[in-house]
Amino acid sequence: MKASKLHSYPNKDVFSAIISGKQLKAASPFYSSASLRLINPKTLNGMSFITRLPTQYIMPSAFIENDPSPLVKLLDRMDPHLKIYALPELHAKLYINEKSVWVGSSNFTINGFSGKQEILIQFDGKEDSWSKVFDAYMKDSVQVGKSDLKKLSLWISLGLTKIRSQHYTTHETSANSAKTPLTFEDFIEWLTEPKQPHAVIRKHIYDRVKGKNFMSGHVPPAFNGSMSFLRLNSKHIPALANASDDSIPLAVLDDFASFVQKFGDHYRGPKGGYWRNYLSTRLGGAQVSGGAGDTVAKKCLVLIPAYIKARLQPLFG
Structure with a gap:
């Protein structure tokens, strides 16, 4: 040739x-x-x-x-x-x-x-x-x-999706991942990186992704929804960076519930179920009692600030 x-x-x-x-x-x-x-x-x-x-x-x-x-x-x-x-x-x-x-x-x-x-x-x-x-x-x-x-x-x-510049798309952010930063696929790889914080929470979400307790379908809408919520409400990132999933400030949960009420039906699970149907009314969902997706959503809210910090994304918000 x-x-x-x-x-x-x-x-x-x-x-x-x-x-x-x-x-x-x-x-x-x-x-x-x-x-x-x-x-x-x-x-x-x-x-x-x-x-x-x-x-x-x-x-x-x-x-x-x-x-x-x-x-x-x-x-x-x-x-x-x-x-x-x-x-x-x-x-x-x-x-x-x-x-x-x-x-x-x-x-x-x-x-x-x-x-x-x-x-x-x-x-x-x-x-x-x-x-x-x-x-x-x-x-x-x-x-x-x-x-x-x-x-x-x-x-x-x-406002649920943002077009980002080529600079931040192609920026090398991790020696451990070849995935595009701030995508679900890259998030899954980040969950396995041993030096990252929230080891117990990361393992919980990773296990769900891999099908434990039949909750793998809850994770993609929780991740993508939480990502969009925090991009639109970046003022909450510092508070979540210092929180655990059982100590999320009420102001964050209130704004998150409003986000889910307004936009939740745009997010569906891999089998077509609506994200709002997984969540309790406290988080803006349709479940009057319970809400199997609440646990996953709260854990994603806590993990995402650490994840975006690890991926060096200064223009997240």
Whole structure:
């Protein structure tokens, strides 16, 4: 395999060449609305695009890496000839049309093709090996539809989900985890890190994630809901940092109950159950007596301040 060109300052002409074919396979962690607007559906008859998006849409994630609205607009112009795939840990930048292959460091953004110091290696002609790489990434990913992206846009408008900058998405925060910081998957890895505080509480939640007492479905909505609550109410983080799950200040619980009453039905368990149905009325839920999810929710509220501190996220709130 011999490179045809080395682009050390890839510019708009290189981007134009990438989108000039009839078929495009693109893998890029980030994109921009300006770059997507340059795609011409009259000349580009089919596109498969792998990027950083959530893989689940049954509840809001506190943070995401990309604005879904430009993808909705592109789907409006290209559907059904555009397929979008979510791969949250994607780092590669790979572009394939019927003429050439480009691989390197440029994201699918105007800034990535602005003549700055980026690297793209171009291979002309048919390169099956790179297509196999793309297909492997696609198998690792989850296809995302327009209804998923519109749901994501709704959660952003409600303030339940926040689009964070690339700096904090790609910042190296832990030698022990390759996961994107402040995601449920990374939180699970953090639970097992031995030097972190709240060892007993961490073990309790980790055991539930692994199915102990059949409560694994309670943890994802409790984590994501508590994350969004604390991002919207960051004033409570210092108090929770010094609390245990049985000594959470009443002011925190009152505000948390209001959050659950207002937004709780946006959070669902893996089997489709509503989060509010797991919680007691004290926490804004529907259970008049009991509330099996209360214990998990309170433990997540206490753990999250330690977790975000460990992941060095200064812009959490």
